[in-house]
Amino acid sequence: MKKISLLGATGSIGIQTLEVIRAHPEKFSIHALAFGKNVHKAMPLIKEFRPKLIVVQDEETKELVTKEVSETVVLSGSGGLIEASVADEVDVVVNAILGSVGLPATLKAIEAKKQVAIANKETLVTAGHLVMDAAKEHGVELLPVDSEHSAIYQSLNGENSRDINKLIITASGGSFRDKTREELEGVTVEDALNHPNWSMGAKITVDSATMMNKGLEVIEAHWLFNVPYDQIHVILHRESVIHSMVEYVDSSVIAQLGTPDMKVPIQYALTFPERSEVPAARHLNLEEIATLHFEKMDMERFPCLRMAFEAGRQGGSMPTVLNAANEEAVQLFLEGKISFLDIERHIEEALAEHTRIHNPDLSTILSIDEETRKRVRFHLN
Numbered sequence: 001m002k003k004i005s006l007l008g009a010t011g012s013i014g015i016q017t018l019e020v021i022r023a024h025p026e027k028f029s030i031h032a033l034a035f036g037k038n039v040h041k042a043m044p045l046i047k048e049f050r051p052k053l054i055v056v057q058d059e060e061t062k063e064l065v066t067k068e069v070s071e072t073v074v075l076s077g078s079g080g081l082i083e084a085s086v087a088d089e090v091d092v093v094v095n096a097i098l099g100s101v102g103l104p105a106t107l108k109a110i111e112a113k114k115q116v117a118i119a120n121k122e123t124l125v126t127a128g129h130l131v132m133d134a135a136k137e138h139g140v141e142l143l144p145v146d147s148e149h150s151a152i153y154q155s156l157n158g159e160n161s162r163d164i165n166k167l168i169i170t171a172s173g174g175s176f177r178d179k180t181r182e183e184l185e186g187v188t189v190e191d192a193l194n195h196p197n198w199s200m201g202a203k204i205t206v207d208s209a210t211m212m213n214k215g216l217e218v219i220e221a222h223w224l225f226n227v228p229y230d231q232i233h234v235i236l237h238r239e240s241v242i243h244s245m246v247e248y249v250d251s252s253v254i255a256q257l258g259t260p261d262m263k264v265p266i267q268y269a270l271t272f273p274e275r276s277e278v279p280a281a282r283h284l285n286l287e288e289i290a291t292l293h294f295e296k297m298d299m300e301r302f303p304c305l306r307m308a309f310e311a312g313r314q315g316g317s318m319p320t321v322l323n324a325a326n327e328e329a330v331q332l333f334l335e336g337k338i339s340f341l342d343i344e345r346h347i348e349e350a351l352a353e354h355t356r357i358h359n360p361d362l363s364t365i366l367s368i369d370e371e372t373r374k375r376v377r378f379h380l381n
Helices: 013-023 040-049 059-068 077-086 100-110 123-140 148-156 202-210 212-225 263-271 303-314 317-334 340-353 362-380
Strands: 002-007 026-033 053-056 072-075 092-095 115-118 143-145 164-171 230-234 240-246 253-257
Touching: 002 013, 002 077, 002 100, 013 026, 013 040, 013 092, 013 263, 026 040, 026 077, 040 059, 053 059, 053 077, 053 143, 059 072, 059 240, 072 077, 092 263, 100 115, 100 123, 100 317, 100 362, 115 123, 115 263, 123 212, 123 317, 123 362, 143 148, 143 212, 143 263, 143 340, 148 164, 148 212, 148 240, 148 263, 164 212, 202 212, 202 317, 202 340, 212 303, 212 317, 212 362, 240 317, 303 317, 317 340, 317 362, 340 362
Parallel strands: 002 026, 002 092, 026 053, 053 072, 092 115, 115 143, 164 230
Antiparallel strands: 164 240, 240 253
């Protein structure tokens, strides 16, 4: 039985991870649950899965939880996340925390030689060089949870990575895929959160609408699979049936297909190298679907994707700035303080104002992250 530390238990990926664990009690158990401040949502999960360790965002939340579960160890902050990630009992760390806050815990989990199932794009985007160097040094293989990277990972199974010609990442197009730039003026938060294919958290759904989600995935794929940016392509695929593809030097293309259900890649990461039945998963019926559509990605229509490619190619600290500015701008949009199109403007300004640092260490990355967020908030005033 695999013992799991789940970081980000009350988010969309966290909840679906728990659905997988709930369906396979013979395979998995929870050692640690980490969440932010949503005590109301977390308490039923704590009572059901009975973790040995609970980690929350701050001391105030820690006091609330401790009153409810006095017999369980409750920790807070980054130190708590690290403790949950390196505990001797833990076999797998699932990093489903939103944002770059999960980076130090991921690095420590790798140093402790834990299997890491990574659903947190920001960890690789902000510090891909540090994470992959650590993984190589400690002999740890990162198992991707994102449907696109899981698809690439599966399409690479049994193949020689030297034979890759290009990675093809598919994009649904998000909530506004049929709108022109002019039609995006005045769209609401509710409009942005109405994704046509996937059920995801608010932040990632907005990222899907701006196409920054795909941009972050491009940078993540660069690090996970050691493929140059010129060999990573993004295409619009409305049905979200082909989750991504790998083209090889002999022109063969291997793809992973399935219905849009995040529990499938989550479970694959947890059971790897084995497979098991996924709870309530719909099987793919190609006769029913009949037709799949593909379109060239328009970088002018989706400038966030263009900026992600540019920041990735520049490397160093630029992806850290890209990610931090995006996180802060999306939060401002969700709070109703800026418009949808202002998101990309804030990101572009942050990138233009930053002087690239070639090979930043962890403390520098965290400092740049904080500085960028403050700058975005400052420009609001």
